[in-house]
Amino acid sequence: MIGETLSLQSLSKRFGRTSAVEDVSFNIAAGEFVSVLGPSGSGKTTLLTMIAGFEAPSSGQISIGGRDITAAAPNRRNIGMVFQKYALFPHMTVHQNVAFPLRMRRLDRVAIKDRVRRILDLVQLVGFDDRYPNQLSGGQQQRVAVARALVCEPPVLLMDEPLGALDKNLREAMQFEIKRIQSKLGATVVYVTHDQDEAMTLSDRVAVMCGGTLVQLGTPADIYHRPQSPFVAQFVGKMNFIDGECQRDEAGTCHIRISDRITVAVPSPSLDGAARLQRGRAVKLAVRPENLSFAQPDSATAIPGHIDAEIFVGAFRLYLVRLATIGQPIVQIQLPASTSIGPLRRGGRVDLYASKEAFHVFAAPEV
């Protein structure tokens, strides 16, 4: 294991009046793979450039293996970094690119040759030593970039959307490759991406960022099944939102009125302390498309609506249903492609069901 812990403490970065990163803190264990997930402009790349040392934080502290590196120069941090566009030096061959960090550390010729050969073997690029970057395909360039970042066995590896420039199939192959290399070397990885699938596939934990702040940090399953905010809920996976109003919130069950006649009982949201949702409080009821169905399970409340569209998506079938509830939202229902549910026509009336546990309740922001 070469990985070390990485700890960020109330890290902030302001550019003039705008705040790119605000009070972000988290600890990453040695050898852990953490993705920083967020839409563009969420501050994830700024966070990475601060860890790498290209931007000084406005406030806060960064430490690696317990050593404070907040003020250290980028070349004294011993961090490997893979850039979005790889940033391979165009005037150097593959060998010279990969040997660059070793030469900077003044290793002798024999040791350099040996380590370059070993790392090129690891990324399966043996025999490409004398090529220039512009003679390589995108995937090969990407692997050279990974090899160059890892050849010094840095305890922390940063990756800034390293697969963004590749096409879909290659991207998936490279995800496995990155995971394989990481688990073999045991480096701590911070992986910035806006692709939720990528974050879910690769990571031990996912840090979701929005507007410069860290909104949720947890395992992929945690993020997916227990989103703590509507933003996380709809950014990771698909989520339907149904407007409602709280009627009663007691004994761990919350009764939400979603139309004049329909009230659903769902688990109470986990609010701070013992706080409960106030009666009459506007809420958003969230449920994932795959948790909705047309078949009635036990003791579930029917939510009526009309079919708006049916879409065949290969592995599954997607139905768009306009609900007869407050605001008449359109929700998606995802069913296996094999299930046939009889003649459902556009405009046909249906009842939707979901188990109680499938619902999440978010208090709508107070006006």
Added chain:
Amino acid sequence: MADVTNRPNEQNFRRPGGSVSRYSPALSLALVAPLMLLMSVGFLYPIGSLIKLSLFTPALDLTSYRKIIEQPIYLSVMARTFRIALFVTITSFMLGYPVALAMASLKRRLAAAAAAAVFIALWSPVLVRSYAWIVLLQRNGVANNVMTELGLIEAPLKLIYNEGAVIIAMTHVLLPFMVLPIFAALRSIPQEYVCAARSLGAGASTAFLRVTLPLSLPGVFAGCVMCFILALGFYITPALVGGPRTLIVATLIGQQATVLLDWPFAAALSTVLLITTLIMVLVFRKAFSRSKGFASVD
């Protein structure tokens, strides 16, 4: 040179392929025809008649060329011309590279100010700038007065009408031609390369020497060739600040053509200057295309 066709960079995706981007041969010809005509009338014909004038009077006669080789004064003028051009190129590079680097790395407003300073120098007439140097360097000029006032010197120094003055003034005139290509080359180097070098363990100066400098070499090459060639044929500045004793090829040609009216000899000198300039360009090109920095950068 590297194989450009399968390079997976963005430019390739934007470029429409095949017939859309290509002009038909007839259209290409039509597009370049006006310039071709102008060049053949205004450039090729005069050059041709110049070479003819140097060789035939009217029968084949090589006396003019023999004169250049046989009389040491003309060879020394040639040598002086190349020496001055070389010094001007070197000083322009040494003064120009830091300026270009500053322009490329400064924040927007300061960079604009630096660029304006370079452009104003470029746009102001050569004659004005040359006279300005006379004002500065002459016997009772600003430079001598200041140094005398400060007590640095007893009597005024002879600062003008020598090779040094020519080099200083020509460097000033040609500096923008060095700064602008280097600036363009530096600007086209993505910041990530420097970041990558730094994160891989290079200090700021190592990152510059290993990454920024080699990648800016195409600009350095363009600037040096431009400076050197312009300096070889420079006329006004050496004529004004060089004085009669600092004769270089261009002023010599002027003298022969307009004062002594020895046109065949002036033509022979011009031909020799032209050919040596062409050879220099080819040699420069060859040397630079061998260096990796030049070969692999877009």
